[in-house]
Each structure stands twice: as C-alpha cells, then as structure tokens.
Amino acid sequence: MPYFTPSTRPARPRYDLLEKHMDEEIERARLENVREPYVTNNRDAVWVGDRIASVIENPTPMWWYIAVSIAGGVASLTGLGILYLISTGVGVWGENKAANWAWDITNFVFWIGIGHAGTMIAAILYLTRQKWATGINRAAEAMTVFAVMCAGIYPGVHVGRVWLAWYLAPIPNGNAIWPNFRSPLLWDVFAVSTYLSVSIMFWYVGLIPDVAAMRDRVKNKILKYFYAIVCLGWRGSARQWANYEFCYLMLAGVATLLVITTCTVVSSDFSTSVIPGWHGTIFLPYFGVGAIYGGFCMLITLLVPLRELYKLRDIITLRHIDMCCRFVLLMALLISYIYLMEFFVAYVGGNPNERFTFYQDRIFGPYGTTWLCMLIFNSFIPMLFWSKKIRRNPWAAFGIVIFPSIGMWLERYVIIVSSVHRDFLPSSWGMFYPTYVDVLTFTGTLGVFFLMYLLFVRFLPMIAIAEIRSVLPEANPHEPPTVSKNGAEPGSHHD
Amino acid sequence: MTENPLVCPVGSGPVPKKLYAVGAEFANPKELYAAAEKVRESGIKSWDCYTPYYIHGLDKAMGLPKSWVGLFTFAGGLAGLTGGFLLITITSVYVYPMDEQGKPYFSLPGFVPILDLLMILLSAIMSIVGMTTLCLLPRLHHPLWEWEAFTRATHDKFFIVIEANDPRFNENAAVDLLREIGGTNLTFIGDEE
Numbered sequence: 001m002p003y004f005t006p007s008t009r010p011a012r013p014r015y016d017l018l019e020k021h022m023d024e025e026i027e028r029a030r031l032e033n034v035r036e037p038y039v040t041n042n043r044d045a046v047w048v049g050d051r052i053a054s055v056i057e058n059p060t061p062m063w064w065y066i067a068v069s070i071a072g073g074v075a076s077l078t079g080l081g082i083l084y085l086i087s088t089g090v091g092v093w094g095e096n097k098a099a100n101w102a103w104d105i106t107n108f109v110f111w112i113g114i115g116h117a118g119t120m121i122a123a124i125l126y127l128t129r130q131k132w133a134t135g136i137n138r139a140a141e142a143m144t145v146f147a148v149m150c151a152g153i154y155p156g157v158h159v160g161r162v163w164l165a166w167y168l169a170p171i172p173n174g175n176a177i178w179p180n181f182r183s184p185l186l187w188d189v190f191a192v193s194t195y196l197s198v199s200i201m202f203w204y205v206g207l208i209p210d211v212a213a214m215r216d217r218v219k220n221k222i223l224k225y226f227y228a229i230v231c232l233g234w235r236g237s238a239r240q241w242a243n244y245e246f247c248y249l250m251l252a253g254v255a256t257l258l259v260i261t262t263c264t265v266v267s268s269d270f271s272t273s274v275i276p277g278w279h280g281t282i283f284l285p286y287f288g289v290g291a292i293y294g295g296f297c298m299l300i301t302l303l304v305p306l307r308e309l310y311k312l313r314d315i316i317t318l319r320h321i322d323m324c325c326r327f328v329l330l331m332a333l334l335i336s337y338i339y340l341m342e343f344f345v346a347y348v349g350g351n352p353n354e355r356f357t358f359y360q361d362r363i364f365g366p367y368g369t370t371w372l373c374m375l376i377f378n379s380f381i382p383m384l385f386w387s388k389k390i391r392r393n394p395w396a397a398f399g400i401v402i403f404p405s406i407g408m409w410l411e412r413y414v415i416i417v418s419s420v421h422r423d424f425l426p427s428s429w430g431m432f433y434p435t436y437v438d439v440l441t442f443t444g445t446l447g448v449f450f451l452m453y454l455l456f457v458r459f460l461p462m463i464a465i466a467e468i469r470s471v472l473p474e475a476n477p478h479e480p481p482t483v484s485k486n487g488a489e490p491g492s493h494h495d
Numbered sequence: 496m497t498e499n500p501l502v503c504p505v506g507s508g509p510v511p512k513k514l515y516a517v518g519a520e521f522a523n524p525k526e527l528y529a530a531a532e533k534v535r536e537s538g539i540k541s542w543d544c545y546t547p548y549y550i551h552g553l554d555k556a557m558g559l560p561k562s563w564v565g566l567f568t569f570a571g572g573l574a575g576l577t578g579g580f581l582l583i584t585i586t587s588v589y590v591y592p593m594d595e596q597g598k599p600y601f602s603l604p605g606f607v608p609i610l611d612l613l614m615i616l617l618s619a620i621m622s623i624v625g626m627t628t629l630c631l632l633p634r635l636h637h638p639l640w641e642w643e644a645f646t647r648a649t650h651d652k653f654f655i656v657i658e659a660n661d662p663r664f665n666e667n668a669a670v671d672l673l674r675e676i677g678g679t680n681l682t683f684i685g686d687e688e
Contacts, residue, residue, distance in 0.1 A: 045547070046651045170582060178591035181583045182598060182605035187612075194612045198619045205623060212647040213547065232627065233634030236648055238531075240542040240630040242554040246562035251619055254568070258615045265608050335499035395675040477528035477550060 024221065035258055038132055038471050039248070040314045045469040048315065049238035052210075052463045053217055055310050060458065068454050074447025081441030082157050088162050090438045099421045099432035104158040105269075106412040107442050110294065111449075112266055113287070113408065115199065116328075117295020117398035118144030122202065123255035126248075135320050136469040138210075140299055141203040142462070146452040148196045150445040155192060182266040191265040198258050202251045208234050208244070209466040229359065263288040270415070276354040277362070277419030280345065286338045293331035293378070294408035297401040300324050302453065304398040306462070315463055318392045325391040328401060329352075337438070339379065357419060366431060367418040374414055377407025501641045501685040505670055511685020515638040516658040517669045518645070519678025524550045527653040530676040531556045534655060535670055541661035543563045545645070545654040571621025572614045579613035580606070638686045656684070 039048060040361045059379055085092055095102050117418040118140035120233050125133035140157065159165050168189045170179055205373035215227035267287035280286075300321065309318040346358040362371050382404040390396045456462065502509055509578070521527040524546070531544050535558045544553060588600045598605065627633065637655065639645050648654055655678060657669040666683070671680055 049650055071600075156613055167515060170586065176591065178586040180593055181587050181609055182595055182602055184608075187608040190609050190612045194616045197616060201619050201623055205626070209548070209649070216646040216649045226634075228635075232632040233637065234630075234632065234649075235634075235637060235639060236545050236547060238546065238550075238553050239559060241546065241549045241630075242559055243562045243564055243626050243629040245549050246564040247622050250564060250568040251621040254615050254619045254622070257611070261608065261611050261615065265612075268608070466548040470550070475524055475548060475550060477524040477552065477556075 005272040008490050036317070036319045037473075038317075039468060040137060040317050043314050045472055045474060048468050048472070049465050052461050052465050053214060053316065055312075055457065056214065056459065056460060057080060057218065061309075064454065064458060068234065068451065071447045071451035071454060074449045075444055076447070078153065078444025078448055080114040081437050081444060082153070083247065084437060085157055085441070090158065092435060093234055094433050094435045094438055096430055096432065098428050098430045099417055100421055101420065102368060102417050102432045103413075103434050103438040103442060104154045106409065106416050107230040107445065108151050108154035109266060109287070109412045109416075110409045111147045111154075111445065112149040112195075112262070113291030113412075114298045115195070115295065116153065116263060116288070116291035116384050117299055118142070118147070119199065119202075119259040120292050120295065121299075122253040123259065124205070126252045127256060130254055131471045132319060132323060134464055134471055135315055135317065136299070136303060136324075136463075137467070138203075138206060139316075139462050140295075140301060140458075140462045141199065141206065142453065142456045143295070143299060143302060144199045145196070145203055146449050146456070147295075148199055149452070150449050152196060153445060153448075172198050178331060184265065184272050187265045188269055191262045195258060195262045198251075198255055203247060204254050205244075205251060206464060206467075207460060208232060209236060209398040210461040210464060212236065213465055214461060220267065225230055260288065263291050266330045275419055275423070276346075276351065276357040277415065279354075280342065282338060282341055282345065286335075286342075289331055289334045290408060290411060291340065293328065294405060296324050296327045296331065297408070300328070300397050301405065304394045306457065307394070310457075312463065317466065318394070319396055321394050322391045324389070325385045325397050328404065330384040332385075332404065336379040339375065353424065358423075361422055362414065362418050365418065365422070368420075370410055371418065374407050374410040377403040378411060381407075500645070501638070501687070503683045503685070505683060506533060506683040510666070510683050513686045514659045515684045515686035516656045516664060517666060517673060518639070518656040518682050518684055519673040519676075520644060520680040521653040521678060524553075524653065526677055527655070530655055530678065533676045534657070534672065535613060539661055539663070539669075539672075540656055541658040542573065543656055543658070545639075545648040545656065547649050547651065547653075552625040563629060567625025567628075568618045568622045571624075572618035574621070575617030576610055578617070579610045582613075583609060592677070619677060619681055637682055642682055642684050644680055644682070659686075664680050 043051075082332055091103070095104075119134050121140040122137040124145075126137070156162065156165060159168075167173065167177065168179055168186065170181075208231050211227050212231035215224060215231055218224050218227065264284045264287070267283040271280055271283035273279060293400065303316050303324070304321065307313050343358050346354045349355075362368070381400060384390050384400055385397075390400070417432045500508065501546065503511060505508065505517070521530060527544060528550065531553060534542055535556065544557060546553070583606045584601065587606075592600045605642065639648075644652065655673065655676075657664070657673065659666070670681060
C-alpha cells in the first residue's frame with residue numbers, strides 16, 4: 001500500500017471544532033495583546049484626581065521641610081558664588097589663557113541639555129500620539145523650566161561685566177551699537193531666552209485646567225484666590241476645550257521646532273569655531289542626542305522617589321519607568337555611535353591637529369581618565385537596560401542613571417576643556433583646575449534646581465490630571481470600558 | 496438673596512429675575528455625548544457642554560467648527576519672521592554695518608537661527624493670545640459659578656447648559672429638552688443685573 005494516496009475528494013473541514021475553539025482563541029489573543037493600561041489597578045477618573053490633588057491637599061510631610069532646607073542651603077552657594085564673582089571679577093574662576101571656557105559653559109550645556117528631555121516628552125511624544133506620556137509630561141516640563149533657569153545663570157554671569165550684559169539685546173543704546181547677528185554667541189542668547197519663555201508658556205497652558213480643578217477643590221481662601229487667578233477663570237466648556245486643545249497642539253509643534261533649534265544653536269557655539277575637537281558637523285545631532293540622554297536620566301532620578309513618596313505608583317507606572325529606560329538605552333547607543341564617528345572622522349579627515357586632539361590628547365593626555373570615565377558611564381553602564389527586569393525595577397533604574405548623569409557632565413567637560421587646553425601654539429599649553437568658586441557655584445545650581453522642583457510639587461499639580469483622565473477607558477464615549485490588563489505592581493492596590 | 500435667588504433648582508421656588516441659562520447634570524461622557532447630539536439636532540445655538548477633561552469627538556457631536564487658534568499661530572509666526580528680518584537687516588546693513596571676517600553685511604544664512612527663534616517666540620505667544628481670546632478668558636466671575644453643583648465640573652460631573660441669550664430660547668422648552676435627554680439636577684441659573 002502506498003504511503004500517500006492523493007484523495008479524490010478534499011477532506012471536509014471540521015467547522016464544528018473550529019467554532020468551538022475560535023472564541024476562546026480570539027479572547028486569549030486579545031488579552032495577550034492588550035496594551036498595558038495608562039493607569040494601573042483599574043483606577044477611575046475620580047481616584048486619579050483625588051490622588052494627584054492629595055499631594056497638595058495633605059499636610060506637608062516632614063521630609064519635604066528637610067529636603068527644602070537642604071536644597072535651599074545648597075542653593076545659597078550659587079548666590080554667594082555669583083556675588084563673589086561679580087564683585088571681584090571672572091578671575092575667581094579657574095579659567096586661563098588656553099582654557100578660556102571651562103566649568104561655566106560645561107554647566108550651561110549640562111543644564112540646558114536636561115531641559116531638552118522635558119520638551120521631548122511633552123511636545124514630540126504628544127505629536128506622535130504617545131498617550132502614555134500624559135503620566136509624566138507635567139513633571140518633565142517642570143524639569144525643563146527649572147533646568148533652563150539654572151542654565152541661564154551661566155551665560156548671564158560669565159560675560160564679566162554683568163551690568164553690560166544688556167548690550168546683547170537688540171535695543172537702542174547710547175553708543176548706537178547693535179549686536180552682531182551673525183555670531184553664534186548671540187544666537188545662544190536668543191535661543192536660551194526663547195527656550196525659557198516658550199517652555200514656561202507650554203507648561204502654563206498645560207496647567208490651566210488642572211489649576212482650575214484645584215481652585216474648585218481647595219478650602220483655603222488664599223490658595224483659592226491664587227488658583228482662580230492662575231487658571232484665568234477656566235470653566236472647561238467644550239468650546240473652550242476645542243480651542244485649548246488646538247492651542248496645545250500648536251505649542252507642541254512650535255516647541256518641537258524650538259528644541260531642535262536650541263540644541264543646534266548651542267552646538268554651533270562650538271562647531272563654528274576652528275578648534276580641533278569642536279569643528280565638526282556632527283555636533284548638531286551630537287548635542288541633541290546628548291541633551292535628551294541627560295534629560296531622561298534626570299527625569300528618572302526625579303520620578304522614582306516621587307512616585308514612592310506620594311504613592312503615585314498607579315499613575316507613574318512601571319511602564320513609564322520602562323519607557324524612560326528604553327529612551328536612555330537608545331540615546332546611549334546613539335551617543336556611543338557618535339563617539340566612534342568622532343574618532344573615525346578625525347582619522348579620515350587627515351588634519352594632524354585633529355588627530356592629535358583625539359588620538360593622543362583625549363585618550364592618553366592629562367584628561368584621559370575623565371574621558372575613560374565618560375565612556376564607561378555613558379556607553380557601557382546603561383547597557384544594563386537591555387534587561388527588562390532592570391528596566392522594570394525603579395530603584396535599580398534610579399541607581400543606574402546616576403552614572404550617565406555624571407557621564408553627561410563629564411562629556412561636556414571633555415569636549416570643552418580637553419579640546420582647548422592644548423591649542424595650536426604649544427607654548428600656551430596648560431591645564432585647567434577648577435577653583436572652589438567654580439565648585440560651589442555648580443553645586444549651588446543643583447540646590448536651585450531641586451528647591452524649585454520641591455516647591456512645584458508642593459503647590460501645583462505635578463501630574464496632568466485632565467490629560468490622564470482623557471486617556472482613561474471611561475473617557476471614551478463610544479466604547480464601554482473593556483477588560484484590560486491590570487498592570488499593577490505587587491502590593492500597590494493597598495495605597 | 497431669598498427674594499431674588501441667583502440659582503434655583505427647577506420646580507422649587509422662584510425663577511431668577513434675569514435668567515442666564517438652564518443647566519443639567521450628566522453622569523458620564525457616554526450620556527453627555529448622546530445628549531449633546533440631541534441638543535444639536537434641536538437647533539439650539541447658544542449652549543455648551545462642560546466637562547472635567549477633553550472628550551475626543553465631543554466637538555463634532557456638538558457641531559462645533561474647527562478652532563481658529565491656528566490662524567493666530569500663523570499670524571504670529573509671520574510677524575516674527577518679517578519683524579525679525581527687518582530688525583536684523585536694518586541694523587546689520589544700514590544702521591550699524593560691521594565688518595566681521597569679511598562676511599557680507601547682508602549674510603542671510605547667518606541670520607537664519609535668530610529669524611527662526613523670533614518666529615517661534617511670536618507664534619507661541621500668539622497661540623496663547625488666540626486661545627485666551629477665543630475662550631473669552633481671563634474671566635474673574637461667571638454666572639455659572641453661583642451654581643454649587645458646578646464646582647464638580649472640573650472633577651467628576653458633566654453638564655449641559657442652554658443659555659438664555661439664544662433668540663429662540665424658551666425656558667419651559669429648554670427644561671423639557673434637558674429632561675428628555677436624560678439630564679438630572681436641572682437648575683435655573685440667574686445673572687446679576
């Protein structure tokens with residue numbers, strides 16, 4: 001008998017069997033593929049509002065007072081540092097003839113970079129309809145505003161004669177002098193001031209409906225007046241919402257353009273010069289990537305403690321931490337590629353000065369250790385985020401991102417100081433050593449940043465209540481709430 | 496206050512002297528959406544829905560036209576671009592020409608970043624100006640805030656308010672309509688004279 005006989009008649013399909021299993025299979029596949037919810041534990045809109053408002057309404061916790069006093073104390077160092085600088089002169093910083101730029105510009109680029117991630121989340125992820133970002137966009141925007149404020153300190157005071165800084169503005173003055181609009185340093189002035197203004201506007205527009213919600217909640221008369229004025233008398237009518245959403249969309253588009261312009265302009269401060277190590281077209285994406293990288297690291301540093309302290313684990317979910325870690329990983333890969341590209345371009349470019357800067361001075365020169373730390377912190381340690389277990393462990397993520405945060409500061413330091421300290425004229429070669437004023441002024445800006453952030457968390461809704469509510473299943477007028485994954489981390493339903 | 500109340504639930508007590516609107520409460524977005532479609536079909540023009548958050552598609556259900564904020568943004572961008580161009584060109588070419596490394600006085604590529612930034616700044620400002628103008632904000636007082644239930648319009652309740660300034664407004668017809676579409680807690684809202 002042959003092993004295989006072609007059948008004259010096709011086998012009858014067993015529709016009965018198929019039908020029996022089909023419903024089960026479809027249901028199983030649907031449940032498996034259903035996305036993680038934006039708010040876990042099936043919390044509803046009322047819970048979301050109450051929980052976020054409770055941060056403001058509950059009595060001020062003791063840790064907040066302690067944190068504010070520490071941050072305030074540290075912030076005063078910046079005040080003292082600037083006072084000493086202005087009253088004495090820029091000589092109190094460690095800059096010298098070869099290294100004209102050092103910690104001031106390093107700190108400026110460091111802080112402005114941290115700001116970029118906030119705009120990235122609030123504007124670019126909004127335009128790309130990444131609804132999960134609603135959970136963290138307010139916190140990220142606040143980070144942008146405060147980081148840009150810290151950044152703005154440095155260009156303000158490093159001009160030497162601070163009382164003449166207004167010459168940078170295009171306004172008529174007694175000497176009939178006008179600024180040079182072709183200079184990247186003037187672009188910088190415009191970029192930073194526009195970035196600060198537009199970030200504040202974007203943040204403020206986002207706040208309006210939530211501040212109105214706070215106005216209707218709070219019992220304290222003074223706070224009620226404060227919120228009533230800040231929210232401009234918002235009523236939440238559908239006509240208002242239509243205009244409001246359109247305005248938010250426009251601002252998101254504008255802010256996207258602005259974030260790209262700003263990091264391009266900041267990188268132009270360097271790339272338009274002829275210094276080996278600075279003179280590269282790669283600087284434009286380099287600074288953009290570096291900025292978003294540092295910003296996401298800072299965001300994780302802020303979000304992980306806040307979600308624990310205020311029991312916001314169902315709103316700032318593990319998925320949010322996971323997504324931020326994925327961004328960190330992506331940016332780490334991109335920046336590693338750029339590090340390689342820099343060396344490759346220096347090799348094929350054939351410029352002996354550039355080859356010297358990269359292959360001898362940067363790796364084996366006196367700043368070699370800094371460069372090595374930067375490489376390990378930025379390119380290798382974040383590779384731990386390939387593991388889902390680590391990405392979903394908030395405190396592990398918190399510990400890991402400290403390294404790239406430091407690494408990104410070191411990167412700016414390496415770019416700036418190790419490129420200029422040995423210039424074209426070997427007789428003027430030297431080293432840069434920071435003075436105590438440098439160190440204290442920078443430490444102080446960390447205090448300024450955290451102080452402003454603590455005040456923000458205490459008095460304004462730190463998560464966009466209305467935006468989160470509008471992505472909940474119950475907000476959809478067309479579909480009944482569907483079964484979805486709970487998505488909660490163990491134990492969080494006791495909150 | 497008792498003789499001339501500003502807010503009065505329908506069917507209990509005197510109607511306010513000068514009526515601003517009749518309001519009704521709805522429990523969830525689904526009910527509100529269905530109700531809004533019916534109000535639109537009834538042909539009333541002066542009315543609004545109040546929601547704690549943006550409900551996608553509600554503006555279509557209400558038959559609202561597209562927002563004009565984009566026009567403000569565009570106008571702002573255009574003003575920033577032309578204003579910036581004039582500022583830079585006039586100062587760098589005519590008022591204070593400076594020889595910078597032999598670059599031409601009118602060096603457009605070098606002007607682009609600042610033109611871009613001024614365009615962004617003005618379009619952002621004008622977007623907000625447009626939004627607040629079209630929303631009729633800022634506002635320090637509004638008749639609806641006299642209605643106690645309305646404080647929950649930013650929290651968990653949804654409202655439809657039919658305003659008295661509609662030329663065809665009739666308070667009994669408005670009450671009937673709001674009842675018919677499932678509104679609860681119907682209330683007359685008065686306006687100060």
